[in-house]
Amino acid sequence: MQAETAGARQSSTPAGILEMRGIRKEFDGRVVLDDVDLDLAAGEKLALIGPSGSGKTTVLRMAIGLTKPDAGLIRIEDKYLWHEQRDGRLVPAGEKHARVARRPVGMVFQQFNLFPHFTALENVREPMVQVLRLSRDEAGSRAMELLRKVGLSEHCHKRPGQLSGGQQQRVAIARSLGLEPKIMLFDEVTSALDPELVGEVLRVLRDLAHATDMAMLLVTHEMNFAADIADRVLMFDAGKIVESGPPSQVLVTPRMPRTRQFLRAVNDR
Amino acid sequence: MGLRPMTGFSWDWSFAWSILPALLKGLAVTVQATLAGFLIAFVGGLALCLLRLARLPLLSPLAWFVIEFLRGTPFLVQLYFTFYVLPNYGIIFSPFITGTLALGIYGAARAAEFYRSALEAIPPGQWEAALTLKLPLSGVWFRIILPQMWPVALPMLGNLMIAMFKDTAVLSTITVLEMVAVAKDIGVQTFRYLEPLTMAGILFWCVSYLTARVIRTVEEKHAS
């Protein structure tokens, strides 16, 4: 029933690379996402802003299958994350199907989550060996190339514990890029960093955004950064998208009072 | 491992019922030994712990050695040692008292380690703060340190009591008629082992489960 209605809605929209329809999620009776629709076109850079607890991070976690929605549909390229098509109908599918469906998505976390017992190089190389089935040599040289791009080739044999927060986050970015995702999720990637280390990570992200045709979904509190790289900005509040549009509109001349209030609070920081 | 035709695999309820009073009497002995032994462990453990931490010449290293030695050797052999050696020095106790004493001493060594870890868990800042308050030494211990030690130590001591309860089964080897000895005696006399040993196991389980529940409830009350 629910799948059919959502399916009907889907047919009316152009096919983006990521699509969410009617997403709903509760944690312990608290509504985190309330009937959210979201479309991401191939190559599009989408920034999610809003106060903490408004559901932005949950949207990201759902896009890679870390959190399962209570209701709604998530489509990544031509596959539905938690549903599969059978006899022309969508039926719920399990973890096994989701593992395949979410494969084009990569994610960078606020807390880096590097593997502490691997070196920087191993952190980037091992997923490539395991997932892309590359030889260790081939993966190693590609990993070195990625580390060079994020400016860390001379630190490749250090463990995460020996690197600064900004360096760790750059390794984490390289690690995700290694799997050649079509959609990248960035979850407040500078929030856990000391202020003087934010710049180096943003610079890497900015170069990346301008140089690739990867689609990106970014949760960020850095408004100037969002204005610079985003094609579109979504303003979240209390589990709903309250405003959406190009950064020149949402970030400069917002229509909604809630957005105005939020931006004022951020700029007064 | 070989297979034999099933013999005696039939639970006899009337037999089980008839031996229950004897087993319960044995359980009473088990509980008495546990409680008396635990009392020794509770007090003796604190004494051993403080002695070890006090950095006294000779005495503290000795306390350290006694704790480690008792913790590093099997209770069964400690029990035999106590049971056979005490009479050599003219000390003659009943097996029950000897067994309880050995149980308590072994428990004291384990309790000493629990007390110590609870004391070490108190941040050094607490000691330093106590120093700046210029409290008398007894005040430092009784008003600042011990009140912080108990919540950490008590759950560990509760688990120790349950462990000691199960260890009392070893006292059957020096003719203390606790529950396991009773169960085994019934087996020897009637050639039926299934009911007495199974019932002894279940009774052990019930008492330790209930005790664990009580401890957890107390712990939660303490925490809130």
Added chain:
Amino acid sequence: MGAVAPYVPFLLGGVQVTLQITFAAIALAVPVAFILAFARMSPFRAMRWAGGFVIETFRGSSAVVQLFWAFYVLPLFGINLSPVAAGILVLGLNEGSYFSEVVRASLRSISAGQREATVALHLPRFFAFRSVILPQALPVMIPPFGNALVLMLKFSALVSLVTIQDLSFRAGLIATSLGTSGTVYGLVLCIYFALALMLAGAVMVLERRVNRWAGRDDTARSGFFTRRQSSVPPWAFGR
């Protein structure tokens, strides 16, 4: 003491039996602990329940009762285990039940972020466990494993109650034939203590190795021989 001297080789034979039983039982206990821990963490309720049942059964009642049960009652069901097999089985399952809690807590101690990173990187599940979760959990398990090993050594003395000729059993034989129980049992206590020290030392070597395998640079921080500075200050005792 002199009277015991001729029996030393006989006692040393007991040491061998004791160590064999200890190692066999711990070799059983470790896989049992992992299996029970996995069962307890399983997404299936029946598995969690079964794991919990086994753990509670073995932890709840006395090992002595379990040993007698395996020795006297199991044959009634047509299962005739040798005393050695029964002893190893009971010790292994018993200690495995206890150690499963250590395994579970260690696996749990790995942060959710690490787990989520393995999902977000699409790592195969076996690789994620073998190469990400386990190397971080194993070093946490080693110090409790040392305790479990010494516990098993002490535990193994119980098998003398079902006629296995281990160190404790032989001590009893010598004590009876010589009538000098004190010396014999004192000596045997010392032998057990020496064995416990050796096992604890061996685990420290193991700890260093596991740390190296897991890519942790810090060497052994805990153990029998390390004397940490006490946080209780000297003036606490009036000096």
